[in-house]
Amino acid sequence: MKRSNRKDDSRKREFAKAIAVKKIPQDRLLQAKELKSKVYDRDLASLQVELVKLGEYVRVKGLKVAVVFEGRDAAGKGGVIKRIMQRMNPRTCRIVALGTPTEREKTQWYFQRYAAELPAGGEIVLFDRSWYNRAGVERVMGFCTDKEYREFLRSCPEFERMLVRSDFVLLKYWFSVGDEEQEIRFKKRIKDPAKRWKLSPMDLESRARWVDYSRAKDAMLGACSIKEAPWWVVPADNKRRARLNCIAHILSRFPYKKYKPKKLKLPPRQVDPTYKRPPMTRQNFIPETY
Numbered sequence: 001m002k003r004s005n006r007k008d009d010s011r012k013r014e015f016a017k018a019i020a021v022k023k024i025p026q027d028r029l030l031q032a033k034e035l036k037s038k039v040y041d042r043d044l045a046s047l048q049v050e051l052v053k054l055g056e057y058v059r060v061k062g063l064k065v066a067v068v069f070e071g072r073d074a075a076g077k078g079g080v081i082k083r084i085m086q087r088m089n090p091r092t093c094r095i096v097a098l099g100t101p102t103e104r105e106k107t108q109w110y111f112q113r114y115a116a117e118l119p120a121g122g123e124i125v126l127f128d129r130s131w132y133n134r135a136g137v138e139r140v141m142g143f144c145t146d147k148e149y150r151e152f153l154r155s156c157p158e159f160e161r162m163l164v165r166s167d168f169v170l171l172k173y174w175f176s177v178g179d180e181e182q183e184i185r186f187k188k189r190i191k192d193p194a195k196r197w198k199l200s201p202m203d204l205e206s207r208a209r210w211v212d213y214s215r216a217k218d219a220m221l222g223a224c225s226i227k228e229a230p231w232w233v234v235p236a237d238n239k240r241r242a243r244l245n246c247i248a249h250i251l252s253r254f255p256y257k258k259y260k261p262k263k264l265k266l267p268p269r270q271v272d273p274t275y276k277r278p279p280m281t282r283q284n285f286i287p288e289t290y
Contacts, residue, residue, distance in 0.1 A: 057256035062121035071175030135220035
């Protein structure tokens, strides 16, 4: 607890300094206000219980739920995905985080490899980045042609309307982080060996192309926020608030509270006096180091 308090105090000093030199706009002051660990832990635990109920509701009703998480590097997408998955049934909910496409995949219809990962009935799929790579990193870094980019903006809304007509539930979240906060997180990743892997050369390049990414994001939200599947923006300068707000919003999109699961009853353990366990000396046990 003491370690957590020191971390919170350090964070407060950083925000106080940023506010003092007017680095944090007035509309981000709520995000700048730190959420106490006790409140955050309590509310997160409560929301995670509701997520378990939602997962069971989705399974029983046979729903096909796809949730897209996008945003700048270090915006907090992975953090909220981790908290969503923490208590959920992995047979019901899974993460999709596709790597660089293979040479064969590059020749396919652009949406093809993502379509293969869409949920079946009774499943929730969390896309840690998605087909929107084309509107973001591929556009900014020159990994696609102008023709491919324009075709994406034209066809993506139709692709998503097709999904909705096919009874998919599609939720899309953009995690919005300020440049000062992103810089703080990047510096922490550089210093922390356990988080160093999160910082790739592409992440560093994204800092040098901040405005280019802003233009690409604006064009993407403008072209692809459709009535059937709108973009939802998550203020993410404060990770804790972003996680709680995003999870609460996901839960609000489903009438899962009307579903009442069947009560479970634990049956008595089987007893068989004729069974004898083999000698433990015949088995290999790991060393009890701890």
